[in-house]
Amino acid sequence: MRKAEKRLKRHQRRLSRKFKKGAKPQSKNYHKQKKRLGKAHLKVQRQRKDWVIKLARCVVASHDVVVYEDLQVKNLVKNHHLAKSIHDASWSQFTQWLDYYGKVWDKAVVSVPPQYTTQDCSNCGHRVVKTLSTRTHSCPKCGFESDRDQNAALNILKKGLSILGMEWQNSTFGQKGTASKEGTLGERCTAALEGQPDEVSALAEPRTRIPCL
16 A cells, blocks of 8 residues: 555546536546546555465464454554554454465464453563553563563463463473363354464564564
């Protein structure tokens, strides 16, 4: 969207110049330009969808468990400074494709409530209130310090594993446990987990670009 803004603005200006107030119907050049503007918007829409599909496919294919926050996008975009970036990230569409590929490959894709995932300490559980500008988590109780997003990702991962009936272990050798059929707090689990996972992934707060893990 950011890269295509100049092109979209140029087409919109040309369309405005060709508009004649009170003229019915408008000229043929106006309708031609209207189609060009529509094609420019369609290209951006397809680029965004293509990126989301490829990213979701990459994440699900490379992990046995994927846990993400069930964010309410309509509430997030109330911040007008971030609304454009949030919409452009297509978080809702991204999570839909995560669920789809989870069903296709029989992977565990779980959504968890987003409440206090950023505030709670992933080490001891103490709640540390932060503003959006605070990018480092520092717990006054246990002294644990971490990046804000990494701390939130660990909290999201722990919630997801508890839904699946698995025990959290702070190691690189995966998690041990058995998967439950469904969550107890209204979370959505798209596929049952079979066996022990090799890798585990958690997606925290949405950004303009989400790196492929």
